Amino acid sequence: MSINSSFENKFGPRVRFKEPLAPLLAYGVGGPADVLVFPKDEEELSWVSNYSKELQVPITIIGTGTNLLVLDGGIRGIVISLSQAFQNIDRVESTQVRCGGGVSKGSLLEWALDRGLAGLEFSAGVPGTVGGGIFMNAGTKYGCYGDILKELRLFDFEHGPRTLLREETHFGYREQTAVGKSLVTSVLLELTPGDTSLLRQEVNRIIKERAEKQPLDYPSCGSTFKNPPQGLSAGRLIERAGLKGTAVGGAEISTKHANFILNKGNARASDILSLIALTKEKVRESFEVELECEVIILGEAG
Ligand SMILES: Cc1cc2nc3c(=O)[nH]c(=O)nc-3n(C[C@H](O)[C@H](O)[C@H](O)COP(=O)(O)OP(=O)(O)OC[C@H]3O[C@@H](n4cnc5c(N)ncnc54)[C@H](O)[C@@H]3O)c2cc1C
Structure with missing residues (x-):
């Protein structure tokens, strides 16, 4: 067959x-x-x-x-x-939530707000699935998934399903040591009691703050590069290297936030990849700083 x-x-x-x-x-x-x-x-x-x-x-x-x-x-x-399954959200105890890896971060946040559960506000406006959020340890200045994780259910393609406790893992800035090549099927999160209307106010404030700073009118992957160590900002370095508005084919470094590379309509992956390479080169030349991609690059060139 x-x-x-x-x-x-x-x-x-x-x-x-x-x-x-x-x-x-x-x-x-x-x-x-x-x-x-x-x-x-x-x-x-x-x-x-x-x-x-x-x-x-x-x-x-x-x-x-x-x-x-x-x-x-x-x-x-x-x-x-996972977009057609692993979509469950279940309250396990009063403040513990088990959530499928395919659930969108926004849906989980809404679910928690409706029930007066606090702890996920940091994820307001961050797109993608919870599984992807765990893999990236997605977060903002307000927190990250590693902060609220209690247990992780993984499917290991070598050994099958397994469960990891938070204590057995390390979560750092856009990285973790837990997942490897496994698939996050579900997570157990520890939230705290909160007031729905106050939580919504905070979430709305964060979403507004993000919209003021981020170019959300065109497709992107958010921040292209991680912020380098020593408190440097990748976006500021790219801006100071004079790269805002630089375009290759249909891809452009945002004029609003230099760490965002946008698809202005007809970009190919190769255009975005060229802009990533150009940015790394110019920042290296200008500041002797090696930018590390936050965006994950997969597959074969065309
Ligand atoms: C406008 C915009 C703003 C953003 N802002 C932020 C931000 O503020 N903070 C932040 O951290 N990120 C931000 N991001 C980046 C992105 O939203 C996060 O990294 C998100 O967690 C990725 O989730 P995803 O489901 O889209 O994963 P994908 O992009 O599809 O995958 C990312 C990685 O995770 C792996 N992965 C995905 N699902 C699973 C799974 N179930 N099990 C194991 N591995 C898996 C993939 O193999 C891949 O390596 C932003 C992106 C955009 C477009």
Whole structure:
């Protein structure tokens, strides 16, 4: 039986072949996945895992692509998206919440606000899934997922499902030591009691503050580079290197916030990649600072 018919028998309409990834990713760029599959539970993840081992093809996980630059040649092997499952949000105890890895951060925040649960306000305006948020330890000056994590449920493609306690992990600035090549299927978060209307006020304030500073009119992946150590700001270094407004093809360094690279309409991944390379080079030349990408680059050049 061919790989395509095995997958079709198992997943039906939840598998696609040579499927363009661009529509699934925030940047709206990127080539096709050989196989794009939407598993609904750990048994199906296990099936995909066995198949990938048997055929020796790699597995790549995508959330909503709000921190991903997939190159124009696309991704070889199997791409897993959680966007059609792992969507549960359950209150476990009065302040503990179990949440699927495919849940959007915004939905989780809304769920918590409705129930007067505090602790997620830091994530106001941060797009993407909770699983992606854990992988990136997404956060803002107000906090990050590592702060509220109690337990992590992972699917390890070598060894199957496992649970990790917060104490067994390290979460730092846009990094963690917990996930590796595993998939975050769910998290247990510890929140605190709060007042819904006060929490909403705070969330609205944060969203307004972000909208004033960030260029949200065009597709982007948020901050392209991590802030370098010693309290330096990547955005300020890029601005001081004179790069605001610099364009390659359809991609442009934002004139509003220099750490954002925007897709102004018809960018290819290669345009964004060229701007990333140019920015690194100019900042290195001007300030002897090596910028590190926060955006994750996957796939093959076109
Ligand atoms: C306008 C804008 C503003 C942003 N602001 C912020 C901000 O303030 N702070 C911040 O930290 N980030 C910010 N980001 C970046 C981005 O939203 C976060 O990194 C987000 O957590 C990525 O989630 P995602 O589901 O889109 O993951 P993706 O971009 O799809 O994937 C990112 C990485 O996570 C991995 N991954 C995704 N899901 C899983 C999973 N279930 N299990 C294991 N690995 C997984 C992927 O393999 C990939 O390596 C911003 C992005 C945009 C577009």
